[in-house]
Amino acid sequence: MPSTENQGFSLSFSSFGRSIFGVGQEQVHSVEASNESDSCNLELGSFQKRVTDRFQDLSVASDEQFLSIDWIQKLLGAFICCQEEFRAILLNNKEQVTKPPLDRMISEFFERSVKALDICNASRDGIEKIRTWQKHLEIVFCALGSSKRALTEGHFRRARKALMDLALAMLDEKESGSVFSQRNRSFGRHNSGKDHHSSSGHSRSHSWSVSRSWSAAKQLQSIANNLVPPRATEVAATSGLATPVYTMNCILLIVLWTPCCSHSLSG
Template identity: 60%
Template sequence: MPSTHNPGSSSPLTSFGRSIWSRREPFHSIEADHESSEQELELQSFQKLVVDLFHDLSAVSADELLSIAWIRKLLDVFVSCLDEFRVLLLKNKAQVSKPPLDHWADEYLDRSLKALDICNATRDGIEKIRTWHKHLEIVMCALESRKRAFSEGQFRRARKALMDLTLEMLDERDSGSVFSHRNWSFGRNNPRKDARRRQHSSGNSSGHSRSHSWSISNSWSAAKQLQSIANNLIAPRGNEIVATNGLAGSVYTMSSVLTFVLSALVAAIPCQDRALSTHFSIPQQYSWEEQKVEVEQELQELASICENFKNGLDPLERQIRQVFRRIMNCRTEGLEILSRANNLE
């Protein structure tokens, strides 16, 4: 899942960090001539945490960006940011429940609800990759030989596995895949998958891992969902930052972090309407003897890919489940804060 972009000094990730850091300047300068309050220090600490963590993430090569290892680091960063953001909300319940901050909080909660479907889509995408991994393992087994020459039967078996993999990828891309037949409403389980995963699960697999936001239809699109999440994501104006004592800036920062993380997940993991676009062309015949060295080199790369899948997919899925729960718990707490304020009015 590597990126084809070079994350140099002008990379989107670096620009993202600079844009987030710029959000701390307005409310930092407002009280520049006064002793900073505890709240201001907490807000600045949150902004600095986000910038530092994403700065560390940006120090990667093009091959590492969007790899399983990098995505796992990104999810760790997201959980750290979300935990700090949650603390800010809980410490400032009174302000969160009053205008104009309640509007910013409500928009973030709406984005977090939509994020749950992205989490589910990426988990199903991981299931796709597991299936692809099985086909690649067949290729590895077929061509794994210590003999000097490969046999024709080995290549037939490997070619069939590659053809099956290609057809599966193209079928999912063209037909909308199995997502269209699944209901993602809250509480739905896939018993077969849950039984298979239970031994790998770090916690209770009790069915709260499916989004309760809405039921997925044939027209559901990861790209459109991301667009919906990013809509109206506009930095707060100076007067809004002043009116909310800087909290609007923190909500905007967390919304930006959420949007970026979801975009990275969709870019790295095949989702509905965002399937792998690569088209494989497998010729009918090969000059195998002339390309034996090249085949062996490709097998080494394929072995590395299979090893990454084998060691990385299960931990990655557990992290996505954790992110799902953290987003849902934070959203529940936010809704409780807003609902209590409405009941008091």
């Protein structure tokens, strides 16, 4: 059912998108007006229009569609398309990429992209945990769910063990030790001493390690820090290329903002 909270997220997404892409279009059009024959400016204007069209389509989703799986898939598809087109723009303007102030802007975009990996890894980590919990529940269902056979003590023992492993996996790490080592034991894989990570200061998931105080919201704020539209002088100095760099920063922020919204709604 739609909620006022969901409506709030949808409205903020729509207004956020309009403010971002409206600024970008005005800047690109101002450059085009001063030099209409420049093919680079035409390329940038076309890119900006495609970006606007894609996100306008996303912003008019109904409350039921907003943040649904289909909507998120469409969002990721739009991001990938924009990313590929942005990459092509940079490749077509290699001589500008290494010149200031564009080199600084692109470097900041890459830094934000690296920070974005933490949020992506956190989302993947959460999905992996849910899959682990699902496996434990499937064990319980297989042990106790059949009405065509008599239940034995072995079935109850298997179900009880799966439920205990599930309870351990769902506890906070500082209370239950390593969640993933518990998961491995429940599926018959025993960690050796050198593989067991017992550090009290970090959570460990494969190659990803962050402080317990790490927060997706704080990371998102860090990515958003100092993200302001380029000045007219910067747009002119970069032959308009500052605009797609700013646009891609905003698109990255929107895509990362989505899992945080989904978590808030589900919580």
